Each structure stands twice: as structure tokens, then as C-alpha cells.
Amino acid sequence: MSELLEIAEELYGLPLAEFTPARDAKAKELKGTPLAAQVKALKKPSVAAWVANLLVRHDTEQVDQVLAVGAALREAQASMSGDELRALTKQRRQLTSAVTTGARRIAREAGTxxxxxxxxxxxxTLTAAMVDERCAQALRSGLLVSALAATGVDAADVAAAVAAPEALGFAASPVETAAPARPELHVVPDPEADAKAVAAAESALAAAEEALTEASEAHEGAADAVARLEARGLQLQAEIAELRAKIDELETAAEETDDELSEAEDARAEAEAELTAATRARDAAAADLARVKR
Incomplete structure (x- = not known):
């Protein structure tokens, strides 16, 4: 794996909001090397591309199964009838829909x-990966910068959809999520278990009846509070989505401004050099004229 791909794999596995600061910091760290410009040129992924990259890393097995099914279907569909192709399209849609639901869950757990x-x-993007082999390679790289689209008829142009041309053929490493350790439970016989169980049950019943009375009184007010909070929650989620979209737009604008600033600085330096040369030429011509007049 090239050093650029190693850096890209790390960057495109980060939370979306961390991508640009991490990329710029890495480019600054590599300043003075050819790799610095390549890292700086890595584009921030769109939200959809980031979700797809997240899915590839956190549910690698599911993605590999989708791609394997897609490859098998591409081979089989050449000999299928119209009815069979329509059934195939329906089944493909059901599969991609189910996997997308899983991707949304993973993104939600990641805070988006x-x-x-x-x-x-x-x-x-998942559909494109099933119908087009190069789209499948792009998805599996985990280095998408934009969503994919393919018809399955014409070859898709995926070069602009990945972080770098060499991403095609690269496979992102899965992220291991360790399951929480569970303590071993052992049952120890108790000779007074029955009597203790009865006493505990009686005590629990009395407490439950008291709690039921209190809960009944509080239920109506709690139900109203839930309804109000649910409505407020939906409103806040909508506002959050709108703000995230605005942040994405501003970050994109900031990146474009950085690029334009760099180009403007280069143009200014070139203009200053030309001005200096023109000034020298003018001074030389003036000197020649003065000599001729003597």
C-alpha cells in the first residue's frame, strides 16, 4: 500500500467534521515533500460518501456479501428473460434498501x-456497486468522496468519485468493535430459598401496589410531557440537519477559498516579478535616451 493510501484510509475513516482539520494538519506535517500536495488535494467526502465509507469499515462482511451477490447477478442476467430481470431488479432494490437501513443505524451511532x-x-451507491464492477471497487475502497450512480448499461466513470486513482483495487480495513465482557454467573443452592422467595414476593407486591398508585397519578402529566418533548425533539433534529448541511456548505466554501487564495498569491508573485522586470527595462531605456541626448 502506498503512503498516500495509508494516510487516506485513516482520514476517510474519521468523523466527517474531523476530516478537513486532520487533512490540513497532515499536509502541514509533510510540508516540503511531494506527498504534502497530494494530501492537501484529498477532497472532503460528501455526507452520503462518508456514510458509505463508514458502512464499509463497520459492516465489512455485509458489504462484501452485497458485492458478491452483485457479481453473481451480473454474470447471470445475460441469460435472463424480461420477467426474470424485473424480478432481479426488485430483489436488488430490497437488498440495497435493507443495507441502507443498516448504514443509517451505523451513522446514527456515530453521531450523524x-x-x-x-x-x-x-x-x-450500493446499487451502482452491484451493477458495475468498477463502482464495486470504488465502494470497497472506503475512499469515496461522492456518491456513485450507474445504469449497468454503460461503464461508469468512477475516477472523480474516489480520493485517488489508486484507490480502485484498494480495500479499506474493517473496524473491529469488541463486545462488552460479561461476567460468569453461578447458581448456589439456598436451603431457605422458598421461604425467602415468598417473603420477597409479598414485599415486592406491597411496594408494587404503592408504586402503581403513584404512577397512575403521574401518568397523565407524563404522557403530556412526552408528547411535548417528542415534538420538540423532531424540531431540534430538523434544525440540526439544517445546521449540518450549512456547515458542510461553509467548509466546502472555505476549502475553495483556500485554493483560490493560493492561486491569487501565485498570480501576485508572478505580477510582481513582471513589474520588477518592466521597471528595470524602463530605467535602462531612460538611461540610453539620456546618453543619446548628450
Missing amino acids: RVTESVAEQVEA
């Missing part, structure tokens, strides 16, 4: 709520 619009782009 996926909108319907983004989910549609993720599903389109």
Missing part, C-alpha cells in the same frame, strides 16, 4: 443523523 435525501444517495 442521515436524511432521506442522503439515504437515497447511499442506496444509489
Whole structure:
């Protein structure tokens, strides 16, 4: 694996908001090397591309199964009838929809709520990976910068959808999530278990009846509070989604401004050099004229 791909794999596995600061810091760290410009040129992924990259890393087995099914279907569909192809399309849609639901869950656990619009782009990316081999390679790289789209008829142009051309053929490493350790439980016989159980049950019943009375009184007020909070929660989620979209737009604008600033600085330096040369030429011509007049 090239050093650029090693860096890209780390960057594109980060939370979306951390990508740009981490990329710029890495480029600064590599300043003075050819790799610095390559790292700086790595594009921030769209939300849909980030979700797809997250899915590849956190549910690698599921993605590999989708790609394997896609490859098998591409081989089989050449000999299928129209009815069989329509059934195949329906089955493919059901599969990509189910996997997209899983991707939304993974993104939500990572702290990002996926909108319907983004989910549609993720599903389109999965579909493209099933119908087009190069799209499958792009998805499996985990280095997408934009969502994929393919018809299965014409070859898809995936070069602009991945972080670097060499990403095709690269496979992102899965992220291992360790299950929490569970203590071993042992049952020790108790000779007074029955009597203790009766006493405990009687005590629990009395406590439960008291709690039921209190809960009944509080239920109506709690139900109203839940309804109000649910409505407020939906409103806040909508506002969060809107703010995240705005942040993405501002970050993109900031990146474009950085690029334009760099180009403007280069143009200024070139203009200053030309001005200096022109000034020298003018001074030389003036000197020649003065000599001729003597």
C-alpha cells in the first residue's frame, strides 16, 4: 500500500467534521515533500460518501456479501428473460434498501443523523456497486468522496468519485468493535430459598401496589410531557440537519477559498516579478535616451 493510501484510509475513516482539520494538519506535517500536495488535494467526502465509507469499515462482511451477490447477478442476467430481470431488479432494490437501513443505524451511532435525501444517495451507491464492477471497487475502497450512480448499461466513470486513482483495487480495513465482557454467573443452592422467595414476593407486591398508585397519578402529566418533548425533539433534529448541511456548505466554501487564495498569491508573485522586470527595462531605456541626448 502506498503512503498516500495509508494516510487516506485513516482520514476517510474519521468523523466527517474531523476530516478537513486532520487533512490540513497532515499536509502541514509533510510540508516540503511531494506527498504534502497530494494530501492537501484529498477532497472532503460528501455526507452520503462518508456514510458509505463508514458502512464499509463497520459492516465489512455485509458489504462484501452485497458485492458478491452483485457479481453473481451480473454474470447471470445475460441469460435472463424480461420477467426474470424485473424480478432481479426488485430483489436488488430490497437488498440495497435493507443495507441502507443498516448504514443509517451505523451513522446514527456515530453521531450523524442521515436524511432521506442522503439515504437515497447511499442506496444509489450500493446499487451502482452491484451493477458495475468498477463502482464495486470504488465502494470497497472506503475512499469515496461522492456518491456513485450507474445504469449497468454503460461503464461508469468512477475516477472523480474516489480520493485517488489508486484507490480502485484498494480495500479499506474493517473496524473491529469488541463486545462488552460479561461476567460468569453461578447458581448456589439456598436451603431457605422458598421461604425467602415468598417473603420477597409479598414485599415486592406491597411496594408494587404503592408504586402503581403513584404512577397512575403521574401518568397523565407524563404522557403530556412526552408528547411535548417528542415534538420538540423532531424540531431540534430538523434544525440540526439544517445546521449540518450549512456547515458542510461553509467548509466546502472555505476549502475553495483556500485554493483560490493560493492561486491569487501565485498570480501576485508572478505580477510582481513582471513589474520588477518592466521597471528595470524602463530605467535602462531612460538611461540610453539620456546618453543619446548628450
